[in-house]
Amino acid sequence: MSGVTPKATNHAALPPLASRFVDVAALPWEQTRFPGVRQKILVVDRDSGVATALIHMAPGAKLPDHEHVLLEQTYVLEGSLVCAEGECKAGEFVWRPAGSRHEAWGGPQGGLMLAMFQVANRFFDPDGRETDVSGQDWEAAWGKALFREA
Numbered sequence: 001m002s003g004v005t006p007k008a009t010n011h012a013a014l015p016p017l018a019s020r021f022v023d024v025a026a027l028p029w030e031q032t033r034f035p036g037v038r039q040k041i042l043v044v045d046r047d048s049g050v051a052t053a054l055i056h057m058a059p060g061a062k063l064p065d066h067e068h069v070l071l072e073q074t075y076v077l078e079g080s081l082v083c084a085e086g087e088c089k090a091g092e093f094v095w096r097p098a099g100s101r102h103e104a105w106g107g108p109q110g111g112l113m114l115a116m117f118q119v120a121n122r123f124f125d126p127d128g129r130e131t132d133v134s135g136q137d138w139e140a141a142w143g144k145a146l147f148r149e150a
Contacts, residue, residue, distance in 0.1 A: 003045040029056065033135050036061025036106065049119030049145030057081070057106030057113075063121075067101040069146070070118035077114060080107030119145050 003020075005011060007027050011020050022042055029038040036058030044051040049070070057063075057079075073095040074081060080089045083104045088094040096102075098118075120132045120142045130138045 002047060003043045003050065005043055006041050024054065032133050034061065034063060034133075036110075037063060039133075047145065049117070049142055051117045051120065053115050053117075055111075055113045055115050057111045059106055059108055059110045061110070062103060062105040064123060065101065065103055066121045066123045068096045068098060068117075069120070069122050069142075070098045072096045072100075072118070072121070073116040075114045077112045079109040079111035081105075081111045081113055082107050 005020060005022050005027070007030075008020070008022055009026070010023075014020065020043075024040065024042065027040045027042075029040060031038050038056050040054040042052045042054065044053075054077075059079075073093070074088065075093045076088050076090050078090050080087050081094070081104055082088075083102045085102070087107060089107075120138070122138045122142075123131050123133065125131055132138050132141050
């Protein structure tokens with residue numbers, strides 16, 4: 001595994017097996033392509049697909065039709081995360097099995113979530129493309145992570 005915190009300024013000189021302490025407050029919020037949805041990537045391993053991120057959703061901000069290709073876990077820190085199956089409020093946890101597909105949106109006060117992914121979500125764009133949260137072709141960006149050797 002070769003995880004990185006993309007915007008961390010103090011990790012480059014660390015030895016390979018050193019702990020990576022992340023100053024989360026110093027990381028910039030990055031706007032996703034979905035209005036009202038921004039993130040701070042805490043760690044990502046492009047080879048395995050594993051990622052952990054803080055996700056902030058404005059009230060009613062929507063993550064459109066997407067699939068959790070592998071197990072996804074979300075702990076809500078503030079506000080709530082809503083989908084057709086229910087609402088996950090602050091202090092609550094939801095996980096979604098591999099292959100689950102839905103839309104999700106920020107609750108009435110919006111939401112701040114800690115999300116853990118085994119591989120990036122696959123979004124089904126209206127034009128038929130299958131992309132990740134940044135708009136990259138999903139298969140090209142993440143497909144190899146599904147076929148890695150253990």
